[in-house]
Amino acid sequence: MKDETDDLWVFGYGSLLWNPGFPVAETRVARLHGWRRSFCMSSIHHRGTVERPGLVLALDAAEGAHCDGLGFRVEARHAAQTIDYLRERELISSAYVETRQSILFSACGTEQADVLTYVIDAHHTQYRGDLDLEAQARIIARATGGRGPNDEYLYNTAAHLAELGLADADLDWLASRVRSLKAGN
Numbered sequence: 001m002k003d004e005t006d007d008l009w010v011f012g013y014g015s016l017l018w019n020p021g022f023p024v025a026e027t028r029v030a031r032l033h034g035w036r037r038s039f040c041m042s043s044i045h046h047r048g049t050v051e052r053p054g055l056v057l058a059l060d061a062a063e064g065a066h067c068d069g070l071g072f073r074v075e076a077r078h079a080a081q082t083i084d085y086l087r088e089r090e091l092i093s094s095a096y097v098e099t100r101q102s103i104l105f106s107a108c109g110t111e112q113a114d115v116l117t118y119v120i121d122a123h124h125t126q127y128r129g130d131l132d133l134e135a136q137a138r139i140i141a142r143a144t145g146g147r148g149p150n151d152e153y154l155y156n157t158a159a160h161l162a163e164l165g166l167a168d169a170d171l172d173w174l175a176s177r178v179r180s181l182k183a184g185n
Helices: 076-090 133-142 150-163 169-182
Strands: 008-012 026-043 054-074 096-105 112-120
Touching: 008 076, 008 096, 026 112, 026 169, 054 076, 054 096, 054 133, 054 150, 076 096, 076 112, 133 150, 133 169, 150 169
Parallel strands: 008 112
Antiparallel strands: 008 054, 026 054, 026 096, 054 112, 096 112
16 A cells, blocks of 8 residues: 555656646656557547547557656645546546556666556447547547547647657647648648
């Protein structure tokens, strides 16, 4: 069991990269093995509606895969409020599952940390792991939810990954394709 005096590490791979929403004491580039970043969760709240769902990123289990993102260290004194905040933000539906995973920090290559992160429940009705990139692009280009347009979420995430030197080929392709679709091409 985690000691209440321990700092908390959180793994960010999507909107947490550019909008963590909690007090961050330290940020490190990190890698999570066995999971891939994917627009595999139907969004009916934040980036879409029930009538016109959008898509948001989730960690989808995949043998041999990895996801590069950020490890955020939260001081122990802010840990409980950060967990409460993340649960309110991420567990708006039961499509995400709160988990503890082990990440590697890329600067060191071998240093690890136990992190809190959210992964997709592949058996949930909001799971959309069946969509190819073109289908994802068409959904993202037209959806808007309570936190704004779906394409804004995609563009912000892709831009922040690129700034960190963690370009994601699928997100780069999606950003280009969504821009083309929105331009009428």
